[in-house]
């Protein structure tokens with residue numbers, strides 16, 4: 001593809017992202033699936049450029065507004081090329097040439113705009129701080145409450161491109177072998193800072209060529225997500241439920257920890273995600289995992305299996321604020337339609353219902369990829385107040401290697417502090433002797 005054709009592809013994708021109510025990464029994957037003729041190198045370039053543009057979206061809009069221009073896709077892309085990529089007006093004129101596959105020729109107004117934007121900085125002192133940090137209104141107050149004086153540092157870290165993290169599937173290979181295979185093809189691969197089966201690759205690359213991915217020897221999984229799975233502390237032979245398993249990122253990690261022994265049941269209300277989970281489990285060589293589609297968090301299956309499991313993980317649906325580094329568009333989507341209050345209420349219902357599955361002496365792990373206390377500490381506090389048979393197992397006890405959390409009892413990872421996605425996890429233990437079964441009423 002020519003550079004100009006790649007820009008036209010970005011314009012097409014921008015228009016889909018702004019009109020189709022789905023995460024950008026899903027839209028991008030579907031777009032490339034329908035255009036298999038596009039090679040890996042072009043695909044990588046387009047995605048990297050688009051992601052960078054999404055990371056500057058609010059600031060680009062501010063500059064357009066300052067120059068009295070509408071925030072159209074073309075204007076936004078031109079502002080990105082001029083302000084972020086520092087392209088010169090004559091270069092832009094050549095790229096927007098109207099030739100086959102290239103964007104249509106620059107209008108007079110567009111040509112004037114790119115001249116006016118020449119040499120200007122992307123960040124401007126007159127920008128409100130939240131806009132400069134690309135922080136959406138719906139989350140700003142909660143994030144300020146959460147981070148206090150670290151607000152700017154934390155938000156700035158969410159604007160940096162994330163590394164590629166892999167988890168080695170120890171049922172099929174070793175970390176040493178995978179590291180060697182990655183280095184043999186010239187990739188800068190290192191063991192993860194903390195996760196014992198993790199590898200970090202600090203390079204942009206085409207996933208199609210990642211050795212071991214198609215054969216289930218490695219999985220793509222952020223180090224933070226690997227650490228949450230580790231906190232479940234599932235042992236070989238345990239009975240485990242991953243209550244909000246989705247496509248199985250954590251199910252796969254936990255099942256491998258269990259060395260393929262015992263049973264892990266991946267539950268979710270989304271059939272498509274569970275199907276992907278089953279496919280990935282097959283590819284990973286798991287024999288101890290099964291999926292269970294739930295009609296809701298109070299599905300009858302839950303009542304029928306109460307007190308039947310050693311470990312239950314609730315990786316609850318959440319605002320996804322911890323994933324903004326990886327999914328820069330997510331900040332502009334979630335969770336406006338649902339509302340944070342409704343989301344918190346759903347998290348509370350899921351936690352209360354899933355808790356019924358935990359046997360006396362067993363553990364319930366509540367996790368989110370949110371940075372907001374309203375979805376994390378507050379949910380755990382409300383749960384504990386209503387369920388005195390559960391108590392917190394402090395982080396220092398379950399994972400002494402995981403230091404630096406904001407709360408001494410809970411895992412609380414942030415991009416700025418840990419260079420992972422933002423994650424929260426609390427480990428709760430049910431008293432060994434069952435108490436009055438008040439939770440059965442749920």
Ligand SMILES: C[S@@+](CC[C@H](N)C(=O)[O-])C[C@H]1O[C@@H](n2cnc3c(N)ncnc32)[C@H](O)[C@@H]1O
Nearest residue numbers: 244245246248249250268269270297315316317
């Ligand atoms: C954060 S995602 C899970 C990610 C997954 N654990 C992983 O590691 O890849 C939350 C999941 O909760 C599921 N979910 C939403 N509402 C639910 C409910 N009422 N009961 C169970 N799962 C639910 C969603 O379908 C989604 O897959």
